[in-house]
Amino acid sequence: QLSLVESGGGLVQPGGSLRLSCAASGFGFDTYAVCWFRQAPGKEREGVSCISRSRVYTNYAESVKGRFTISRDNAKDMAYLQMNSLKPEDTAVYYCAVVYYNVRVPPLNYDMRYWGKGTLVTVSS
Secondary structure, X not given: OOEEEEEOOEXXXXXXXXXXXXXXXXXXXXXXXXXXXXXXXXXXXXXXXXXXXXOOOEEEOOOOOOOEEEEEEOOOOEEEEEEOOOOHHHXXXXXXXEEOXXXXXXXXXXXXXXEOOOEEEEEOO
């Protein structure tokens, strides 16, 4: 049974760091691109970052460039989002999602195939 499960969210002070994880199972993870999305209260969901299935290509939303790093370990069927220098405006539910994408890395607004249920990140003092 296909599954994507996020973990690692929590409460962190501004300027702090968190590492989100996404555990995949039930499908050929290494054939899919992985993206992280987030949805803040009262706002639309937005793409944060994507990584190609080969790990070679990545992209980031302008709002997180230089602070967030996406990665994946295909041997473990895992994806990660390292978040540094967190700001209150990063507060959101973060979701991982996958899509079969054969050309580099999908754009952040690409229609994803499978989604996790999300993990809450709260940045507050």
